[in-house]
Amino acid sequence: MTIPVAKVLAALLADPEAPRYGLDLMKLTGLPSGTLYPVLHRLQAAGWLAADWEEVDPVAAGRPARRYYLLTPEGVRAARQALAELRALAPDGRAWGGAEPTGAPAW
Amino acid sequence: MTIPVAKVLAALLADPEAPRYGLDLMKLTGLPSGTLYPVLHRLQAAGWLAADWEEVDPVAAGRPARRYYLLTPEGVRAARQALAELRALAPDGRAWGGAEPTGAPAW
DNA sequence: CGGCGCTGTATCGGATTTCTACATAGGGTG
DNA sequence: CACCCTATGTAGAAATCCGATACAGCGCCG
Numbered sequence: 001m002t003i004p005v006a007k008v009l010a011a012l013l014a015d016p017e018a019p020r021y022g023l024d025l026m027k028l029t030g031l032p033s034g035t036l037y038p039v040l041h042r043l044q045a046a047g048w049l050a051a052d053w054e055e056v057d058p059v060a061a062g063r064p065a066r067r068y069y070l071l072t073p074e075g076v077r078a079a080r081q082a083l084a085e086l087r088a089l090a091p092d093g094r095a096w097g098g099a100e101p102t103g104a105p106a107w
Numbered sequence: 108m109t110i111p112v113a114k115v116l117a118a119l120l121a122d123p124e125a126p127r128y129g130l131d132l133m134k135l136t137g138l139p140s141g142t143l144y145p146v147l148h149r150l151q152a153a154g155w156l157a158a159d160w161e162e163v164d165p166v167a168a169g170r171p172a173r174r175y176y177l178l179t180p181e182g183v184r185a186a187r188q189a190l191a192e193l194r195a196l197a198p199d200g201r202a203w204g205g206a207e208p209t210g211a212p213a214w
Numbered sequence: 215c216g217g218c219g220c221t222g223t224a225t226c227g228g229a230t231t232t233c234t235a236c237a238t239a240g241g242g243t244g
Numbered sequence: 245c246a247c248c249c250t251a252t253g254t255a256g257a258a259a260t261c262c263g264a265t266a267c268a269g270c271g272c273c274g
Binding site for chain 4: 109139140151169171
Binding site: 001002003006007010083084086087088089091 | 110
């Protein structure tokens with residue numbers, strides 16, 4: 001898990017039913033294409049993400065066909081857990097239990 | 108910002124007055140030394156972290172001297188903001204506003 | 215007294231990941 | 245025809261992570 005990957009997962013998880021495409025995710029996450037597309041490919045390879053070409057006539061639509069991405073059921077589970085771990089890492093209050101200060105330096 | 112860096116900042120921010128040393132942070136964050144020490148060095152270079160050797164006689168103490176790390180005032184501010192951004196990225200509910208589903212694929 | 219484990223800090227090098235450019239390709243506009 | 249927009253994607257350099265390894269001294273055990 002890296003932060004760009006987490007951003008992509010968060011965007012997809014915002015509405016797990018809604019298919020997203022690359023340019024869409026670039027705007028949602030703020031990631032450049034050179035980061036986003038490799039991430040999407042890796043998520044596919046991991047089986048977290050399914051991809052399909054939009055079935056549209058580019059000429060009629062007046063734009064290139066999009067490649068739509070949707071989290072797999074496994075991807076939804078995994079993404080939820082990954083984000084939960086991230087959340088645990090960045091606590092709101094100082095919930096960082098454990099370990100009293102270990103000792104004072106000489107200063 | 109990367110996740111290991113965030114872990115270090117979170118550990119230091121749990122009690123910003125408490126000086127921490129390497130092995131301490133390794134246990135708190137779960138990071139291996141090969142990750143932690145470079146992170147600490149980078150944070151120092153960025154001016155977020157101050158470091159000082161413990162002034163203790165290793166023989167008397169029965170252990171090696173520790174190198175204590177403490178967030179600078181700027182480091183505290185920056186760390187708080189960095190963690191706040193991370194938190195915003197991993198929302199609890201689907202607070203991921205903006206952008207309705209952009210369109211439906213053919214499937 | 216030799217070996218092992220513990221505390222502590224630290225570097226090296228391979229693998230992974232990020233990001234700045236650039237590439238491609240078609241449509242619309244001035 | 246030049247230029248911008250949508251859209252996906254690759255190449256190469258730089259940053260980063262992490263397992264392995266290093267070093268050094270102390271204490272313990274047989």
